[in-house]
Amino acid sequence: MVEQTVTLKNRSGLHARPAALLVQEAGKHPCNLWIRKGDKEVDAKSILGVMSLAVGSGETITVRADGQGEEAALKAVVDLIESGLGEA
Amino acid sequence: MFWNRRKTQVNERAAEPVWLEVLAPFSGRPLPLAEVPDPVFAQKMVGDGAAVDPDSDTLVAPVAGTLTNLFPTGHAAGITTDDGLEILIHIGMDTVALKGEGFTPIARQGERVEAGQPLIRIDLAHLRGVAKSLVTPVVVTNQGRIAALELVAKGPVTSGRDVLFRVQVRPEENGV
Numbered sequence: 001m002v003e004q005t006v007t008l009k010n011r012s013g014l015h016a017r018p019a020a021l022l023v024q025e026a027g028k029h030p031c032n033l034w035i036r037k038g039d040k041e042v043d044a045k046s047i048l049g050v051m052s053l054a055v056g057s058g059e060t061i062t063v064r065a066d067g068q069g070e071e072a073a074l075k076a077v078v079d080l081i082e083s084g085l086g087e088a
Numbered sequence: 089m090f091w092n093r094r095k096t097q098v099n100e101r102a103a104e105p106v107w108l109e110v111l112a113p114f115s116g117r118p119l120p121l122a123e124v125p126d127p128v129f130a131q132k133m134v135g136d137g138a139a140v141d142p143d144s145d146t147l148v149a150p151v152a153g154t155l156t157n158l159f160p161t162g163h164a165a166g167i168t169t170d171d172g173l174e175i176l177i178h179i180g181m182d183t184v185a186l187k188g189e190g191f192t193p194i195a196r197q198g199e200r201v202e203a204g205q206p207l208i209r210i211d212l213a214h215l216r217g218v219a220k221s222l223v224t225p226v227v228v229t230n231q232g233r234i235a236a237l238e239l240v241a242k243g244p245v246t247s248g249r250d251v252l253f254r255v256q257v258r259p260e261e262n263g264v
Contacts, residue, residue, distance in 0.1 A: 015184040016164065016176070017126075020133040046175040047134055047229040048166040050156045 002074050003064040012083045016047075016056040018085035023047045025080050028058065031067030033077060105235065106257040108169065111150045111203050112250050113177050113226055114142030118241035126181045126219050135176060135227030138253040142179075142222055146194075147208040148248040149201040150226050151175055156198070160190025160206050166229075167201065171257050174229045179210060181221040190215045202250030226252060230256050233258050 001047050026033045030076040033044035034042040035053060037060075042049035044063065055061055063081070112118065119139045124130045129139070149167060151157070153175070157166030163183040167175045179191070190211040195201060215222055228234055236256040245252060 012184050015159075016134055016178055017128045020128050024133060045175065048157055048176060050169070051159070051164070051166065051176070054160060 001026055001064065001066040002070050003062055004078050005060055005062045006081050007060050008055050008057055008081060008085075010086070011057055013042050013057050013059070014050055014053060014085075016051065016059065019047050019050040021085050022080060023050055025077055026073070027067055029063050029065075029073035029076065031073050032068045033073055034064045036062040036064065098109045102150055104172065107252045108151065108171065108173060109240075109251045110137065110226060111148070112140050112151045112241065112247050112249045112252045113132050113147050113244060114140045114224055115144035115247045116142040118239070118243075118252055119223060120167050120239055120243050121225060122225070124181075124225050129178070129181075129227070129261050132227075134178070134225070136145070136173075136228035136234055136237050137175075137226040137227035137255075138241070139223050140245060140252065142210075142212070142224055145210050145249050146206045146247070147177065147179060147210065147224070148206055149195075149203055149205045150234075150252065152201065152203045154198070155195055155201045155207070158193050158195060158197040158207065159218045161186070161188040161194055162193045163188075165207050166190065171233075172230070172260055173233055173243060173255070173257060175226065176229050177207075177224060177226050179208070179222065180215065180219045181223065183215075183222075186215075186218065190218070190239045193242035220221055226242065233260065 153169040
């Protein structure tokens with residue numbers, strides 16, 4: 001199991017469009033992936049789950065991966081979040 | 089041949105397909121998802137379903153289930169059905185940027201809702217002036233659970249009464 005904390009940079013937080021991009025990336029990986037904000041953790045492969053965290057711009061979340069290819073999956077998801085999820 | 093057909097019929101009965109009818113969340117004009125003016129929805133990245141261009145001011149639950157998400161900004165809601173389908177209703181395009189202005193949530197996140205139950209009231213006249221589009225997609229976000237999906241509505245729909253689309257539910261696999 002690996003995890004990493006990352007700050008959301010995209011301007012409007014994890015709403016539909018960025019959440020869809022994130023879930024799409026998460027879905028490419030065979031391992032389990034979760035996203036945690038505060039004491040709430042959700043399946044990173046569920047759009048409703050990810051959106052329900054209502055992560056705002058500048059907030060910090062933790063990505064957790066467990067299973068086959070967990071290192072690569074964690075890196076891919078964290079890189080995507082740091083890239084701004086399609087928003088400058 | 090006859091023997092074959094009978095066998096097929098028996099098999100079909102054994103795995104009776106479950107169809108879920110998804111009602112129009114607003115009254116208005118139905119659109120296929122491909123015509124939604126945002127590629128994230130039009131390309132089914134968020135999920136598969138259909139949309140309505142609203143001319144009523146109250147968003148109602150398109151299906152029964154648990155209201156798992158009612159966003160503080162009031163521009164979107166998520167319902168998880170008893171079969172485990174996750175349905176997202178997103179009012180308009182880029183409406184997250186309005187930060188709740190023009191949206192009044194009526195229902196409470198976490199509560200059980202029935203199909204047709206009012207969830208969010210919108211200030212239609214105001215939003216028409218400030219939102220890029222009010223086209224409201226209704227999508228099943230866990231697409232792995234969709235065996236088939238059909239747009240049912242052909243002409244103008246009435247919220248909570250007319251079926252917008254129907255979806256054949258694929259049974260949940262273990263560990264998915």
